[in-house]
Amino acid sequence: MLTIKKGDMVKVISGRDLGKTGRVLSVERSTKRILVESVQMVKHHMKANPQKNIKGGILERESLVSSSNVMLLCPSCGPIRPKVQTLPDGKKSRSCRKCGNTLV
Numbered sequence: 492m493l494t495i496k497k498g499d500m501v502k503v504i505s506g507r508d509l510g511k512t513g514r515v516l517s518v519e520r521s522t523k524r525i526l527v528e529s530v531q532m533v534k535h536h537m538k539a540n541p542q543k544n545i546k547g548g549i550l551e552r553e554s555l556v557s558s559s560n561v562m563l564l565c566p567s568c569g570p571i572r573p574k575v576q577t578l579p580d581g582k583k584s585r586s587c588r589k590c591g592n593t594l595v
């Protein structure tokens with residue numbers, strides 16, 4: 492199951508951006524892919540379109556990475572696989588297995 496949420500800090504553990512850390516910008520639950528700030532940057536060649544006020548040139552933006560290629564970061568321990576518990580009210584809570592901190 493996907494334990495990563497928008498706003499989390501994650502570390503890339505495989506692929507071109509191995510070792511990079513960044514904030515999660517968005518999560519696609521259906522495909523288990525996520526967008527991480529400044530990770531998996533791709534260049535888009537934009538054609539100028541003055542009518543739509545689009546400047547031409549090369550734009551760089553993030554592209555989706557598989558959630559299995561990143562690990563959640565615990566502020567005190569680093570990359571972890573969180574322990575997920577379901578609370579009595581049905582909400583899920585994530586905690587660090589090492590230090591026991593709850594990750595919101």
Ligand SMILES: [Zn+2]
Pocket residue numbers: 565566567568569571587588589590591592
């Ligand atoms: Zn921890």
